[in-house]
Amino acid sequence: MRELMARRVNLLGAATIAAALLLWEAAIHVGLLTFTYLPPPSDIANGFSELLSTGELQENLWHTLSAAVSGWLMAAVIGVSAGALLGLFRPLWRYSMASVEALRALPVVAFVPIAVLLYGFTKEMEIVVACYAAVWPILLNTFAGMRGLDTRLREVGHVLGLGRAAAFWKLQLPAATPAIMVGLRLGLSISVVLTLVAEMVGNPAGLGFALVQAGQALQPEQMFAYVVVIGVSGIVLNTVLMAIARGVFRGQMAAAGDAA
Template identity: 40%
Template sequence: MRAKFRVLNPLGISVAVALVLVWQLLVSTQVIRLTYLPSPWAVVLAFGELDGLAENLAHTLLVALVAFVAAMVIGMVLGLAVGLLTPVRTFGLASLDVLRTVPVVALMPVALLIWGPSPQTEIIVATYSAAWPIVVSVSGGVRAIHRQLREVARTLRLGRGEEVAKIVIPATVPSVLVGARLALTTALVIAIVAEMLVNPQGLGWSLVQAQSALQPAQMWAYVIVIGVVSLLANALLVAVVDRFVPGGQKTSRGGL
């Protein structure tokens, strides 16, 4: 019961509710007179005007999920290579650092020219962006493995493949799960941005359409939907980390 209470964070929810009430009061009393800032009640009513919300939500979630799975596979392989193989670190780490720092938004026009406005383009750019947290977490986790574990592998005369499967991967599970939390939210965010700029589908494109149609209430409704989806995705990964990582509660919530 106490754990659930901490997750719900009543004080934080109270602050959010208070801000919404103040927003409604300021708009209703015309203290704030911004043409495109609707009242919270108008935003609530706009939820009934969102056409194709379920279809758009399903599209965005599917793209984010596929990108997340692909990023996990690519990030695991590349992270293990960086952490285990000295030649990869020596000759490839600088290149990987350069690629990692390139903003993915700058690559979207390139992706659009190569693959066109399609879900494939969304998946590729979202995968590219989401893989880096996995690479960093896994490579760091591999290099942080205690030397005694490696000595155990040598004592048991394990081959390189057996050592990776029985020692390295289990030891890096906490790092993988923490990186996965960042990767999932990154995949979702980049998928929405790609829908705004590259592929006219999903929640991102619906948000842009509401903006172009000068429907601020609908626009804010889409913003809330995106925020709730991101919050639920993050909460799911936090729950997984807390469940499977020793001391996961500190690891999954600290610093980010």
């Protein structure tokens, strides 16, 4: 947050991006870059407006984002509660943490073929994949946040005579909020990526499939337009999530500085 404030408007940065785009454009027209399927930025802009006017873009964007966000929401519920339980109950942690770590270490993309086998070429499959991928960072960060509670704060709980439940709601959960937010942010970006993968490999719909299709149809300008849309929507999702978090958990987020 502080970093953002300090940066305000980075004109130099914007100018550099503009210059890079111009250079790209010029290099293709002059013939310095001669990949057959590398379009100049102006073509990409045309491709973008084309997709926008046919409504394809909006439709695909909605499909992908709704799948990713539903998966992420499920993951948030599962991950935060499981992480909190693991953080609160030592025996539970002792008898399951190694399993969690073992499962987490399996490469997520390798699960996509299994999800395709189990759920077929459906949106359900996309949601399951997104959820599975997003659960791990959310769970582990929640757990770490619960665990990382300052001993001083724990003592405050004892001094004030808070019961176990009260200590959880008033101390542990708020103190873990920044860490949970980190997990939620990571989870969100991962769920978007895995939704895209699921669409590329499995369900023929959404941005992921559109990308592959544009590639097969030899329409690089549309493909690049999609890539830009994907990048921008990731940034937008993240910004929205952070704005919500700052509004809802003002105190906790501010106390944590730029942790989340």
